[in-house]
Amino acid sequence: MTKSPRPFLVFAALVAIGIVAPFLGLYPILLMKLLCFALFACAFNLLLGFVGLLSFGHAMFFGGAAYAAGHAIKVWGFSPELGLVFGTLVAALLGLVVGSLAIRRQGIYFAMITMALAQMFYFFALQAPFTGGEDGLQGVPRGNLFGILPIGNDLTLYYVVLVVVVAAWLLIARIVHSPFGQILQAIRENEQRATSLGYDVDRFKLVAFVLSAALSGLAGALKTIVLGFATLTDVHWATSGSVILMTLIGGIGTLTGPVLGAFVITGLENVLADRVGSWVTVVLGVIFVLSVLLFRQGIVGTLSHLWPRSKARA
Numbered sequence: 567m568t569k570s571p572r573p574f575l576v577f578a579a580l581v582a583i584g585i586v587a588p589f590l591g592l593y594p595i596l597l598m599k600l601l602c603f604a605l606f607a608c609a610f611n612l613l614l615g616f617v618g619l620l621s622f623g624h625a626m627f628f629g630g631a632a633y634a635a636g637h638a639i640k641v642w643g644f645s646p647e648l649g650l651v652f653g654t655l656v657a658a659l660l661g662l663v664v665g666s667l668a669i670r671r672q673g674i675y676f677a678m679i680t681m682a683l684a685q686m687f688y689f690f691a692l693q694a695p696f697t698g699g700e701d702g703l704q705g706v707p708r709g710n711l712f713g714i715l716p717i718g719n720d721l722t723l724y725y726v727v728l729v730v731v732v733a734a735w736l737l738i739a740r741i742v743h744s745p746f747g748q749i750l751q752a753i754r755e756n757e758q759r760a761t762s763l764g765y766d767v768d769r770f771k772l773v774a775f776v777l778s779a780a781l782s783g784l785a786g787a788l789k790t791i792v793l794g795f796a797t798l799t800d801v802h803w804a805t806s807g808s809v810i811l812m813t814l815i816g817g818i819g820t821l822t823g824p825v826l827g828a829f830v831i832t833g834l835e836n837v838l839a840d841r842v843g844s845w846v847t848v849v850l851g852v853i854f855v856l857s858v859l860l861f862r863q864g865i866v867g868t869l870s871h872l873w874p875r876s877k878a879r880a
Contacts, residue, residue: 573821576866577735580825584728594720595792596836601731602789603832607812607824608738609781614810615819616742617774618754622677622806623664623684624782629801630687631657631783633697636706636790641696646711650730650787657783658776660687665775669768672757681803688801702797706790717791727788734781739821741777750774811850815857817864826865 584601588594606628613619635653638644644652668679691697698704708717717723741747753760753767761767790796799805808831816827831850838846861868 573739576822577825580822581728581732588721588724594724598720598724598727598792599789599836600829600832601727602785602792603809603812604825604828605731605734605788606782606785607809607816607828608735608821609778609785610809611813611816611818611820611824612738612741612781613774613778614813615824616747616754617750617771619669619771619775620677620810621668621680621775621778622803622810623680623682623687624778624809625801625803625805626664626684626687627657627660627779627782628786628789628805628809629691629796629798630660630786632786632790632796632800633691633703634783635787636703636796637696639709639791640703640706645713646709646717646791649791650784653787653790654780654784657786658780660783661776661779662772665772665779669771669775681806684801684803684806688798688803691798691801697796700798702795703790704795706794706796708791708794723792727792730784730788734784735821735825738781742821746770746773811854813864815853815861815864817866817868817870820864820866820870823864823866830865 584597587597606624610621610624613621613624631653634656635644635649638652639646639649664680664683667683668676671679692699696703708723711717711726715722715726717726742750749760749765749770752763753765753770757767786796786800789800812827812831813824814827815830816825817823834850834853835846838849857864863870
């Protein structure tokens, strides 16, 4: 099957914008937050868009890695790169445990199992002594990357985060377009047929779940280094809901859709928080309803279907 170059062209355009964004007057901390949630949404989309598994507990991997990386860097003295690796491995291990339990069920039962386990992890984070409870894990130092590059400077750290997110996106694109990714999409389309062809469906779904959890953990660990803290919000069910909203608005099953969706939702949250306060949740709910009713394929999905039609008319 021929690969369409369009997602890569769109992503290349987004990367070009990202390179010059700090020089356009945009706040580097906000840009890094957008990138972290873009990676989180892409990781979630790997599971939902290409395997068809809806998880309501991905905040567990995002926040779990955030706490793990922050604790390792602050208390154990890990360097930033080792903290990222450690947080990602913790998220992958959590994904292996949760996935082993959840993939035995399908549909709403799968979603409810992931949500129940995520809530259990939330209360663990609330009670555990090393997480800081309701105050969270504060004062995580940035240090020097590989002992050389000082990432205490926001602009330097921004380009480090940009490189990590771009590399992770390219990895996801490689997974999707590999034979492994084609099998995942076959499972999404018709699981019974994939089973009849001799594929171990549960094993493939578990591997995809662990990959999604690990990449979500990478996003959470990055966020801790950027902001210097990890809080209960990172493991709250609302964070799982936000990443679902990002993916739906951007476009499920597309490579660039979650990136745009994360930019839209996170950007709106930051812009509207000071203007409408707690009503920002209502505004996002209205956006979600409108997108489901009018743009069921998301921003990128709708545009990709409209483009061939407009080209044919021309």
